[in-house]
Amino acid sequence: MSAVSSRLPVFPWDRLEPYKARAVAHADGIVDLSVGTPVDSVPALIQQALVEAADSPGYPTVWGTVPLRNALTGWVEHRLGAVDVAPTNVLPVVGSKELVAWLPTQLGLGPGDRVGYPQLAYPTYEVGARLCGATPVVYDDPTELDPTDLKLLWLNSPSNPSGRVLAKDELTRIVAWAREHGVLIFSDECYLELGWEAEPVSVLHPDVCGGGYEGLVAVHSLSKRSNLAGYRAAFIAGDAAVLGELLQIRKHGGMMIPAPVQAAMIAALGDDTHVTEQRARYAARRAVLRTALEGHGFRIEHSEASLYLWATRDEPCWGTVAHLAELGILVAPGDFYGTAGERFVRVALTATDERVEAAVKRLG
């Protein structure tokens, strides 16, 4: 038996354990800014929708309830500015990590096919390519890639880890290139609601896609905007032919979102107030952390959006991780996201105000 896991990279977070142990030993406890996992409560109206749907004895559908599809099409039009979005242009998924990891397999990709993603990237794009035996290729500018056998191109704006945002004209140029060469784009936009010094734009915006969705799919998640990482709630939107094919496969594979979570998603997508409140929490944490890091000798690059500050002391990232661990602060080394990140660390904004305040004091 050939172990599929042998195709995969070493799970990087295990390497951080000794530094975590050092940070935990700090007299005032660890400030964990390593993982971008939400710490604030699930908004009450979403919890309530989940509870009200608790009596759900039957199987849910993979495509979602009609009210969920309507909530998704409505949100994509209202928030992304997309036009004429039909129910065939949306598909709920069980958290976007699941989609990212299994998409190349579900698209039927395999040996000989190439999957492109940014040179600094969320590690699961590579994992997805390797799971199906395709070849992962990284890019600085995707239009410089050889389009031969390039079957899937990942975009990620705002970016994890760097917080970089692709401007509208850059997106438009990339979309035109991909269409010219018949390359399918999946654009991971899960941080779209978290723009600080830039206003992130979706590939589904008519200025970028021309009002049609051929060859384009946007990936959205409720994990960050609505603190729903624990619910597993995400969706994709775009090319109906691609989504229709994925729906068939996912139906056979049983990849359905639990009915109470579908109800919770409807509540979450119908409310902007909690998103504004959560944004304000992150903005405040970001401002104090940024000032404290800069005062401590860090330089911040990009970071104009997302849940992260991309910071460097112009030294190898593990040296920075060790230095901060001595202060009881745990961050993610930049090389987790590609060799281009080996002199950076990623500082997440996902800690309570009390813990962020503790970090600021220690950096002062």
Ligand SMILES: Cc1ncc(COP(=O)(O)O)c(C=O)c1O
């Ligand atoms: C770029 C990116 N895509 C996808 C995900 C997965 O999010 P989820 O599975 O919670 O929807 C993450 C999580 O951190 C991410 O950073």
